[in-house]
Amino acid sequence: MKDFMNELRKEQVLKIIKEKGATKENLLTILLTIQEASGRNYVHREWAKWVAEELGLPLSKVYDVLTFYAMFSTKPRGKYVLEICHSAPCHVAKSAAVVQMFTEELGIKMGETTADNLFTLQYTSCVGACDIGPVVKIGEKVYGNLTRDKVAQIIQTYREGASCLN
Amino acid sequence: MQKMAKTKNKLVTVTINGEQITVPAGTTILEAAKQAGFKIPTLCHHPDLKPRATCRLCLVEVKGQRRLQTACNTPVREGNEIITNSAEVREARKTILELILADHPQDCLKCSRNQNCELQKLADEYQIRENPFVVSAKNLPLEDSNPAIVRDMNKCVKCGRCVEVCQEIQQVGAINTANRSLAYGISTAFEEELADSTCTYCGQCVTVCPVGALKEKDDTARVWQALNNPELHVVVQTAPAVRVALGEEFGQKPGSITTGKMIAALKRLGFAKVFDTNFTADLTIIEESRELLKRLKDKGDLPLLTSCSPGWINFIEKMYPELLKHVSTCKSPQQMFGALAKTYYADKAQIPAEKIFVVSIMPCTAKKYECTRPEMKSSGYQDVDVVLTTRELAQMIKQSGLDFAALPEAEYDEPFGVSTGAATIFGATGGVMEAALRTVYETVAGKTLEDLDFKMVRGLDGIKEATVDLAGKKVKVAVANGLGNAKILLEMIKAGKCKYHFIEIMACPGGCIGGGGQPFGATKADKEKRLESLYAIDKKSKLRKSHENLAVTQVYDDFLRKTLDIYAHELLHTYYSDRKH
Amino acid sequence: MSKLMPLLSANFGQITPTSVEEYIGTGGFTGLRKALKMTPQEIIDEVKTAKLRGRGGAGYPTGAKWQQLYDIKHFPKYIVCNADEGEPGTFKDKLFLEKDPLRVIEGMTIAGYVFNAQEGYIYIRGEYAAQQKVFQEAVDQAVAAGYLGENILGTEFSYHIHVMTGAGAYICGENSALLNSLEGKVGRPRVKPPHLAEVGLFEQPTLVNNVESFANIPTIVQIGGEKYLSYGTAESGGTKLICLSGNIANPGVYEIPFGITLRDIIFDEELGGGPAGSKKVKFYHLGGQSGPCGFLPQLDTPYCYQALREKGLSVGSGAIVVLDESVCVIDYLLTVTQFFIHESCGKCTPCREGNKQIHVLLEKLSQGKATKADLQLLQRLSNLLPKTSFCGLGQAAATALSTCLKNLRSEFEAHLTGNCPAGVCFTKQESGEQ
Known part of the structure; x- marks a missing residue:
């Protein structure tokens, strides 16, 4: 249990719960907000436990939610999660090639996180941008009609953004 | 609600496989078919649990419906023409079975549920020999790190019955569904071990598992080993609820009373002495009645909560530690027995305590954990060495080649052989309360109790209550069975809204007769039969009040009063810890 | 005559999406004003006359659904808007959410008035986080302007809309799963009966309609059911937003009147504009991954509920993914199946x-390792799933497979002998792709 919570303190988690409203129907938005606030795009067991306590839920029910919905992770991910759509329209638009571009550019495989904890590559189901496939989704942003140049540029932009923040 | 009440009185006429049948509105196809004499196969369905309709084996044809309908949850509608065994239905069921089996280990011989497995039975009925689908073996780790329950998720068929009992009935919330699609399954939170979860080891999940995914920790080998060790004096105690359930393992009707044969079997297995946990149940009543009267008199922490059910103790320690002061300090009868066996009995029989090996036959999986608790060593040794469930005892009897039905009736050994009817009903929800009331009444009122039957606290209702007049003082009592019901009362206490003085709580629905170690496949109706038999034994008993058990009095006279008070207390009483999850 | 009919989408890109003033400037909220002077039954009757069918995918007649809920005399009732647009190839609800959210709010509010509901919920998929913000802003603006909240337009009617998020689960598009998710639970579908109209959100009677369905309501109330119906065919009232993607020249969202043909949609210059490259169209996937595939002989089928159904096709979500001859049907179906494996609860x-x-x-x-027996087994499974699965997802998961097995049989058989007509299989190097 020593590995946890460098990212979020209990007060922060409780504050999020309070802001969103400590009722059961707010569980998803609470967990999504915690995940975002973590900076590592995940929900640690301890944070989930505090949520469970505040909402009066067994931890096993919170865990069910965390493992059911695709947007959650219980393991730390990169600061930016690059989600490449591999549903049919993007598949037809050659998303496989885009996967190759990203894996080459970042030097990691799908599902992995870069050593600097900046990027995680993963697949996603359709994000509703089929007219500009193949697409990658990063946070709230969707980038379409991807080419090798665009991919390199996107990664560059996020790298620079991150270094500015630091 | 009103609407439901209205439809309840209505009748519906349908045809099933050409047979006309009239049933109350709201009856499921499964139930209606059963009444018409047609069995529909099920796997995820359990008659005592809400339908989940996920295995899809109970599919039937309903004329006019494009899709096949699940019989377990679909109510019949007026005029339905239902076919339960058409070629299409059989083909669909067979394919679904093949799909389930393609995701299941193929090594039935190695499974504890071999020949007692609902999936195996169905596979046999549908004559599944070759599976056309690719069979993929999973390689999930087996969890056997706690003393009570073993989980083998490789065998799980994802029926969800265990989740229903753990989440809804027991409200323990230790296990739940998790993940989705291929990874969908049953899990604790964050895959933690049961020991680290809120699990109480009540074993209700085990009793409803249709396959070998959940089982008790098999301790029979340790018992065989002890029996084969000439150095050891192996004694056994049997809990009250075992005697009315063991017969089911040998094809007898639920509720068959098998006390004599069970004792005979245990003697033939090689136990030096066969004792009755009922003896220490009577002792528990003496101690607990005193505690109640003292708390009433001294305005101590009320309500007083009973402490015989180890699953319940785990529950309050993990979920409501702030209320632990309400729990009686009395050890459970099994642990009082262990403590006395290695002290009082050791003295009496002139056998060194370290040579005495105490085995308990319990209807319970939580007892396996209870006996390993570090504080249960008041004799200087682990007071109870091994706990076997009713099912494990049956296994040993089968292994030893005994013809159970042909066994003679034998009797319990002294000095722990005498007991009262009050002790017998410990095995039923409300029984401890009733036994305590019989004793408390006579102690307080100083006169003989005429009507011994406290019927208000009997039966399978989740929460029962009564008010008893104890020489002018009205004492309010309540009885809860099943941890979900216990939770309701605990919340009341927490909120300061509890009017009761004394509450009996049993972790398992129905009490010990419905324990996690009892024979598989029992429904509520079967449990009712077990219950009736315990009350029948009580009714026929010569002694029906714990304080009339002279053997117990003798233990006080010969032993407990002669030892230091503090030591006597330690033998019979215990303490609890905050184990908040 | 133009094959475009911007009845609902006219505001897209034309106004500031969250501006109540600009929305009113284009005739916004006249439907609500009119509705508040009508009786609930009159409104339901207009919806029935309009022959509006649910735009989420199932195509259930909206009027009938409304009548069923209206007849239940148990309160409170809840209004839920299903904005869990997750069918691959579908991205039209997103446009309503981000380009004209007030129209959806107006539709939901009229529904609230009809059912005497005080609370409405819109469940927007987690992937549409950006759209959630726009929608929330629109809700706040509508409240500020008195079109939402307490005593709407000075009447006794008060109604609130809560913007709720999903977290990545296609199955939550199934209404009972959606309601579970709205309650903060896991989005696995519920056992039915009871039906959602009776026991829905928080166990109360509940209406669940799709975004586009709600977007239709202000127009239907405003112009009347009869006029609305006249835009479409006799049985499929009004217009439909369709989403074109895949190997198509002009991918995007188009609002069309019901009744134009699939050929019009795919090939008309104003619409799809034909295949994107030099390859010919081979087949097309209708209504999302859960829908059937259509083939060249069916191209002249009018795009409406009835005509498509007669041909074994369907409107579904309005998605049309066009596949040209470079696509191998086996490879395509593998992608479809991977999707359902990922999304099955x-x-x-x-x-x-x-x-x-x-x-x-x-x-x-x-x-190239399959045998004839494998093909039979595939057929067996494609028959099994629709008849035996718990919910719509499983029931529809093999729809594309069934239609392809029937219409492109020879391509399956070619693969038995190690031949992939599209040249996709057997040439691929083993890659790390899942």
Whole structure:
């Protein structure tokens, strides 16, 4: 249990719960907000436990939610999660090639996180941008009609953004 | 609600496989078919649990419906023409079975549920020999790190019955569904071990598992080993609820009373002495009645909560530690027995305590954990060495080649052989309360109790209550069975809204007769039969009040009063810890 | 005559989406004003006359759904807007959410008035986080302007809309799963009966309609059911937003009147504009991954509920993914099946295990390892899933497979002999792609 919570303190988690409203129907938005606030795009067991306590839920029910919905992770991910759509329209638009571009550019495989904890590559189901496939989704942003140049540029932009923040 | 009440009185006429049948509105196809004499196969369905309709084996044809309908949850509608065994239905069921089996280990011989497995039975009925689908073996780790329950998720068929009992009935919330699609399954939170979860080891999940995914920790080998060790004096105690359930393992009707044969079997297995946990149940009543009267008199922490059910103790320690002061300090009868066996009995029989090996036959999986608790060593040794469930005892009897039905009736050994009817009903929800009331009444009122039957606290209702007049003082009592019901009362206490003085709580629905170690496949109706038999034994008993058990009095006279008070207390009483999850 | 009919989408890109003033400037909220002077039954009757059918995919007549809920005399009732647009190839609800959210709010508010509901919920998929913000802003603006909240337009009617998020689960598009998710639970579908109209959100009677369905309501109230119906065919009232993607020249969202043909949609210059490259159209996938595939002989079918159904096709979500001859049907179906494997909730056997085995068999085909018996087994599974699965997801998971098995049989058979007509299989190097 020593590995946890460098990212979020209990007060922060409780504050999020309070802001969103400590009722059961707010569980998803609470967990999504915690995940975002973590900076590592995940929900640690301890944070989930505090949520469970505040909402009066067994931890096993919170865990069910965390493992059911695709947007959650219980393991730390990169600061930016690059989600490449591999549903049919993007598949037809050659998303496989885009996967190759990203894996080459970042030097990691799908599902992995870069050593600097900046990027995680993963697949996603359709994000509703089929007219500009193949697409990658990063946070709230969707980038379409991807080419090798665009991919390199996107990664560059996020790298620079991150270094500015630091 | 009103609407439901209205439809309840209505009748519906349908045809099933050409047979006309009239049933109350709201009856499921499964139930209606059963009444018409047609069995529909099920796997995820359990008659005592809400339908989940996920295995899809109970599919039937309903004329006019494009899709096949699940019989377990679909109510019949007026005029339905239902076919339960058409070629299409059989083909669909067979394919679904093949799909389930393609995701299941193929090594039935190695499974504890071999020949007692609902999936195996169905596979046999549908004559599944070759599976056309690719069979993929999973390689999930087996969890056997706690003393009570073993989980083998490789065998799980994802029926969800265990989740229903753990989440809804027991409200323990230790296990739940998790993940989705291929990874969908049953899990604790964050895959933690049961020991680290809120699990109480009540074993209700085990009793409803249709396959070998959940089982008790098999301790029979340790018992065989002890029996084969000439150095050891192996004694056994049997809990009250075992005697009315063991017969089911040998094809007898639920509720068959098998006390004599069970004792005979245990003697033939090689136990030096066969004792009755009922003896220490009577002792528990003496101690607990005193505690109640003292708390009433001294305005101590009320309500007083009973402490015989180890699953319940785990529950309050993990979920409501702030209320632990309400729990009686009395050890459970099994642990009082262990403590006395290695002290009082050791003295009496002139056998060194370290040579005495105490085995308990319990209807319970939580007892396996209870006996390993570090504080249960008041004799200087682990007071109870091994706990076997009713099912494990049956296994040993089968292994030893005994013809159970042909066994003679034998009797319990002294000095722990005498007991009262009050002790017998410990095995039923409300029984401890009733036994305590019989004793408390006579102690307080100083006169003989005429009507011994406290019927208000009997039966399978989740929460029962009564008010008893104890020489002018009205004492309010309540009885809860099943941890979900216990939770309701605990919340009341927490909120300061509890009017009761004394509450009996049993972790398992129905009490010990419905324990996690009892024979598989029992429904509520079967449990009712077990219950009736315990009350029948009580009714026929010569002694029906714990304080009339002279053997117990003798233990006080010969032993407990002669030892230091503090030591006597330690033998019979215990303490609890905050184990908040 | 133009094959475009911007009845609902006219504001897209034309106004500031969250501006109540600009929305009113284009005739916004006249539907609500009119509705508040009508009786609920009159409004329901207009919806019935309009022959509006649910735009989420199932195509259930909206008027009938409304009548059923209206007849239940148990309160409170809840209004839920299903904005969990997750069908691959579908991105039209997103446009309503981000380009004209007030129209959806107006539709939901009229529904609130009809059912005397005080609370409405819109469940927007987690992937549309940006759209959630726009929608929330629009709700706040509508409240500020008195079109939402307490005593709407000075009447006794008060109604609130809560913007709720999903967290990545296609199955939550299934209404009972959606309601579970709205309650903060896992989005696995519920056992039915009871039906959602009776026991829905928080166990109360509940209306669940799709975004586009709600977007239709202000117009229907405003112009009347009869006029609305006249834009479409006799049985499919009004217009439909369709989403074109895949190997098509002009991908995007188009609002069309019901009744134009599939050929018009795919080939008309104003619409799809034909295939994107030099290859010919081979087939097209209608209504999302759960819909059927259509083939060249069906191109002249009018795009409306009835005509498509007669041909074994369907409107579904309005998605049309066009596939040209570079696409191998086995490879395509593998992608479809992977989608359903990823999105199955996992609780029922046919969907969880069936899709897994379908994938195994398709993979064998794509590797040239399949036998005739495998093809039969594939057929058996494609018959099993629709008849036995717990919910719509599992029931529809093999729809594309069934239609392709029927219409492109020869391509399956070619794979048995190690031949992939599109040249996709057997040439691919083993890559790390899943």
